[in-house]
Amino acid sequence: MKPVRFDYKRPATIDEACGLLASDDNARILAGGQSLIPMLSMRLSRPSLLIDIAHIPELTAFGETETHIEIGAMVRQAVAQKSEFVKTHIPLLAKALGYVGHPPTRARGTVGGSVAHADPSAEIALVAATLGAEITYRVDGADEIFDASDFFIGPMLTIAPPTGCLTRLSFVKAPAVCGTGFHEVAPRKSDYALASAAAQINFAAGSGVTSIHLGIGSVGDFPERLDVDQLCGTPLDDSAIADAVHAAMQMVETVEDLHATAAYRKRVATELAIRALRDARGEISKDLNQ
Amino acid sequence: MTEQKYKFLSTPRRPVEDRRFVAGRGKFIADLDRPNMLHVAPLASHYAAAVINGIDASAALAMPGVVDVITGAELAAAVQPLMNGLNTPNVRRFPLAVDRVRYAGEWVCAVVAESRALAEDALEKIIVDATPQPFILDAEAALLDTSAPVHPEHGSNLLLDRKFVWGPVDDDFDAAAHSLSFSVTWGRNSTVPIETFGVLAEWNGWDQMLDIWASIQMPKYADQIARSLDLPGNAIRVHYDVDVGGSYGVKRGIKHSVLVGYIARKLGCSVRLIEDRLENMRAGDAHGPERKFDITIAFDQDGTVRSMKMRALDNAGAYAGRAPFQLGKPISAIVGPYQINSVAYHALSVTTNKTVQEAVRGFGQAPTNYAIETAMDRVAEYLGMDRLALRQKNLIRKDQFPYLIPSGSYYDSGDYHAVVDKVLTAADYPAMLAERDRLRDAGMMAGIGIAACLEPSGGNSSFEPLLNQSNQTSTWMESCQVNIDALGKVTARIHTTSSGQGHETLVSTVLGEVMQIDPELIRITRPNSLESLPGNSPVGSRMAIMLGGAAARAGEKLKAKIMAIAAHRLGVAIDELRYEGGDVLANDGRRLAWDEMVELAHRQYHNLPDGMDPGLASFDIMQVPTGDALPVDDKVQMYPCYSFEFHLLLVSFDPIIGRPDIHSYFIGHDCGTVINPAIVSGMTYGGIAHGIGAALFEEFAYDTNGQLLTQSFLDYLMPSSHEVPAIQIVKHCTPSPHTVFGQKGSGESGYLGAPAAVSGAINDAVSGLGIHFEKLPIRMSAISDAIAAKTS
Numbered sequence A: 001m002k003p004v005r006f007d008y009k010r011p012a013t014i015d016e017a018c019g020l021l022a023s024d025d026n027a028r029i030l031a032g033g034q035s036l037i038p039m040l041s042m043r044l045s046r047p048s049l050l051i052d053i054a055h056i057p058e059l060t061a062f063g064e065t066e067t068h069i070e071i072g073a074m075v076r077q078a079v080a081q082k083s084e085f086v087k088t089h090i091p092l093l094a095k096a097l098g099y100v101g102h103p104p105t106r107a108r109g110t111v112g113g114s115v116a117h118a119d120p121s122a123e124i125a126l127v128a129a130t131l132g133a134e135i136t137y138r139v140d141g142a143d144e145i146f147d148a149s150d151f152f153i154g155p156m157l158t159i160a161p162p163t164g165c166l167t168r169l170s171f172v173k174a175p176a177v178c179g180t181g182f183h184e185v186a187p188r189k190s191d192y193a194l195a196s197a198a199a200q201i202n203f204a205a206g207s208g209v210t211s212i213h214l215g216i217g218s219v220g221d222f223p224e225r226l227d228v229d230q231l232c233g234t235p236l237d238d239s240a241i242a243d244a245v246h247a248a249m250q251m252v253e254t255v256e257d258l259h260a261t262a263a264y265r266k267r268v269a270t271e272l273a274i275r276a277l278r279d280a281r282g283e284i285s286k287d288l289n290q
Numbered sequence B: 001m002t003e004q005k006y007k008f009l010s011t012p013r014r015p016v017e018d019r020r021f022v023a024g025r026g027k028f029i030a031d032l033d034r035p036n037m038l039h040v041a042p043l044a045s046h047y048a049a050a051v052i053n054g055i056d057a058s059a060a061l062a063m064p065g066v067v068d069v070i071t072g073a074e075l076a077a078a079v080q081p082l083m084n085g086l087n088t089p090n091v092r093r094f095p096l097a098v099d100r101v102r103y104a105g106e107w108v109c110a111v112v113a114e115s116r117a118l119a120e121d122a123l124e125k126i127i128v129d130a131t132p133q134p135f136i137l138d139a140e141a142a143l144l145d146t147s148a149p150v151h152p153e154h155g156s157n158l159l160l161d162r163k164f165v166w167g168p169v170d171d172d173f174d175a176a177a178h179s180l181s182f183s184v185t186w187g188r189n190s191t192v193p194i195e196t197f198g199v200l201a202e203w204n205g206w207d208q209m210l211d212i213w214a215s216i217q218m219p220k221y222a223d224q225i226a227r228s229l230d231l232p233g234n235a236i237r238v239h240y241d242v243d244v245g246g247s248y249g250v251k252r253g254i255k256h257s258v259l260v261g262y263i264a265r266k267l268g269c270s271v272r273l274i275e276d277r278l279e280n281m282r283a284g285d286a287h288g289p290e291r292k293f294d295i296t297i298a299f300d301q302d303g304t305v306r307s308m309k310m311r312a313l314d315n316a317g318a319y320a321g322r323a324p325f326q327l328g329k330p331i332s333a334i335v336g337p338y339q340i341n342s343v344a345y346h347a348l349s350v351t352t353n354k355t356v357q358e359a360v361r362g363f364g365q366a367p368t369n370y371a372i373e374t375a376m377d378r379v380a381e382y383l384g385m386d387r388l389a390l391r392q393k394n395l396i397r398k399d400q401f402p403y404l405i406p407s408g409s410y411y412d413s414g415d416y417h418a419v420v421d422k423v424l425t426a427a428d429y430p431a432m433l434a435e436r437d438r439l440r441d442a443g444m445m446a447g448i449g450i451a452a453c454l455e456p457s458g459g460n461s462s463f464e465p466l467l468n469q470s471n472q473t474s475t476w477m478e479s480c481q482v483n484i485d486a487l488g489k490v491t492a493r494i495h496t497t498s499s500g501q502g503h504e505t506l507v508s509t510v511l512g513e514v515m516q517i518d519p520e521l522i523r524i525t526r527p528n529s530l531e532s533l534p535g536n537s538p539v540g541s542r543m544a545i546m547l548g549g550a551a552a553r554a555g556e557k558l559k560a561k562i563m564a565i566a567a568h569r570l571g572v573a574i575d576e577l578r579y580e581g582g583d584v585l586a587n588d589g590r591r592l593a594w595d596e597m598v599e600l601a602h603r604q605y606h607n608l609p610d611g612m613d614p615g616l617a618s619f620d621i622m623q624v625p626t627g628d629a630l631p632v633d634d635k636v637q638m639y640p641c642y643s644f645e646f647h648l649l650l651v652s653f654d655p656i657i658g659r660p661d662i663h664s665y666f667i668g669h670d671c672g673t674v675i676n677p678a679i680v681s682g683m684t685y686g687g688i689a690h691g692i693g694a695a696l697f698e699e700f701a702y703d704t705n706g707q708l709l710t711q712s713f714l715d716y717l718m719p720s721s722h723e724v725p726a727i728q729i730v731k732h733c734t735p736s737p738h739t740v741f742g743q744k745g746s747g748e749s750g751y752l753g754a755p756a757a758v759s760g761a762i763n764d765a766v767s768g769l770g771i772h773f774e775k776l777p778i779r780m781s782a783i784s785d786a787i788a789a790k791t792s
């Protein structure tokens, strides 16, 4: 369990990092190292150059616009979890972050690293896909932006450009009234989940429920957004939620491994999606019933 | 208030070893450094089975920093096969594969280089020309004539096939009103130490000496290395003064040590091999029993269990290892804590193309307890009888001890009913039942787990002569040396490594008690093997009994000498003297202080009794209590002491999610006189955690290609502090009549019954659906799937 010999560089700017990426087609970015270092040790990843982006100030910043919250790729999961920005404006992410690994791994692991790594059970990726976050990569000096809803295409597989550096995630600010729910199931607390579900119901006074976001993770090759638009305009009662989830789950293909059968993943993802939606509904029940 | 019986024993004292461990000042193999030390990395087989046609290591050898590449062929020509304890001369095993690989992960060859990283680089350059062969993973399949033997020279996959009948089994079955049959399977798991195995060997040609530092927990380690390397026993010097970062049976390291010993000697240097986690999990000594039980049990309408037929089929993996003998130890408690009149036992061990099975905590007892406890639950279910009442009816009664079980062992002492009652009171059993029903009413699946079992301890390995008549072992001694220096301070020497058992605390406490000296002032050292007396290392839950016993006896010898010196000095008879806190008091009020007697012994020969040797030193080599005889008629007294444990827990889970949540966990524990309460409790907590792992999470699982799926902690799941509930230990003490203070073993406590209890709780939770989970671990997915199959 010793990595293959590699060079190590620690750039100070994003463009310097991109230059290094372009200089060696077997280069790899090192963020928090919580996924990459074990892969290096097992020689599953064999880069010739490691580019440590931990010392690029722009990557550790939060940003705010009228409509969006931006999280720098190098923001540690633990920092995001404690951030008031995140709690206020991306409550679904705030809920999910507590499920990402353990306090020590969150202290080093980054928000961007989790998205770039694209583990099918990554909670941050699930929230990003569910909410349709924007993922920004710097490639050849220019920014390229991807919609998280169709960014993930397989286990550890995305449509990101191979020589790009993920710089930030951008989430639409949640409306003043919104309900969220997050559930996951793992054999042990904080293990990679066997099934996970994220839900957000947006509400506007006067117009009622404006949109419903639902996503499931850990059951297939990547986190998936489920279409439950049919629920908008319904009273969101238990049976409507269950019907919508069952309908949406019909097309979902689930995987099987030592820890869970495909049938288990499907059954449990369905249940968790229902619970996540119910939790979200519960959070705005006062507004819904007005 | 009653007067306390002991001054230091059974009192809450902080274990001596904790200080250095908590401060991070332990000394482990990875902390050692020797000049010009070389490093080894083994090449692992990809195939579950293959014939090796050739190995081309030229490219590896040409790399800078690479010193040598050792193949199995080279090694086989230079060393003797590793011992296996059975009469299976054609199941030969060397540290590296010879001609054939027999499991995925088996070591094919080994690179020696200036660093471990360079050695791993070189591994990638080695070309192995191998032809894949058919392989077998399942133990039942391995038994079939049509299956290819893992060792063709051996002719079949059978390592052990022994049938025992103890007592009138047929008569008891005929007389019983009912019988039922079932099968359960214990999954392959381990104890998973934090520190993987490591060994450092250094050859000094001028001294003709092989020095070894190793993280071992291994009886007769030095002997086995010497035999394999064809070296005289006194040319191997094993240094016991290293810390071992966890074991419970899996720190054997014979193959690793023979390999590095050979390399050190060949190259005349120091060489170190420390397994990485992959090597530890797929090719170390990590795998424990994988066992299928077929059980038929005969019982009466009133719940009296009369007789049991048990077939135990164990999947030993690719070589003989210790697996077959792990079918032997449970013979000593084959009826558990119950009055079962007769037993038929069919023990089968077969080779397969899996990693070699070695010793794991309890040496096969925990799987057998799981089978027996499942039988008790099944009988209760069949009769519609309360599971607890059924057990209480069949438990051996206090007035029946010493109790002779059909397979020839006497249980020394116990009060099982009292322990059960104490636990029921502590747990408020009626409230627990009510809570279970409340959870059920709330839509959860909820169940109570009950398990009673024994921990045989301190034995002399007599399962070896029982299973192999050519083995004539009738001792499994342990020893201790004690010296009082000229300044009056006590030093004791122990002759083994420790992997967390707290032997320094054990010996200093026991000696302190005997000599009436503050244990804090007693120093414990670990010399090397050449300066040691015979011993058998901490296996079989024996050290409190055997090392504690030897230390106490060595202390008594010293005390006797001190009394003789004092009697002579004061001119009175010994029986007119009293030993008190290190001083000696005469009936007439005169007192000889400790320092004065030390002075006499060390300097004043002229004042010693005639013929007495000077100095104050003693040693004791202790024989196993009750363990003097070889087996007769397939029966033998295997262990002197039997500790008792009784588990009671409440579990619930959501029927869809299936993730068991343990609400409360109680264990009644009787290991006789406790020497250090913190150590015993620590063993029990850890054992239960381990048992929860065996029941719910841990398995060395293989895919259909014979590849190990669980090679790291990503997939080999151990319970964390989140999954292990608060555990209430309910203590009871029935002293053993066979040991110096009445102590029994506790090194396996908790683990021996927890898997059965947790399994029982989950089965109770689904009992209304007619579901039986018949294999451990019981994964949450299996729980949910089974419920879905019944309810959809």
Ligand SMILES: Cc1cc2nc3c(=O)[nH]c(=O)nc-3n(C[C@H](O)[C@H](O)[C@H](O)COP(=O)(O)OP(=O)(O)OC[C@H]3O[C@@H](n4cnc5c(N)ncnc54)[C@H](O)[C@@H]3O)c2cc1C
Pocket: A028, A029, A030, A031, A032, A033, A034, A035, A036, A037, A053, A073, A074, A099, A100, A101, A102, A105, A108, A109, A110, A111, A112, A113, A114, A116, A117, A119, A121, A122, A123, A124, A164, A165, A166, A167, A190, A191, A192, A193
């Ligand atoms: C014990 C343990 C438990 C864990 N449990 C969970 C869990 O429950 N859920 C979960 O989601 N994760 C879990 N993880 C993974 C953890 O969250 C990782 O931190 C995360 O997957 C990767 O983030 P990182 O910053 O550590 O990235 P690294 O490990 O440094 O990198 C991961 C990959 O992403 C690439 N990368 C990183 N940053 C960028 C970037 N800015 N631009 C382009 N490529 C980039 C790297 O090149 C590499 O390929 C666990 C990890 C451990 C060790």
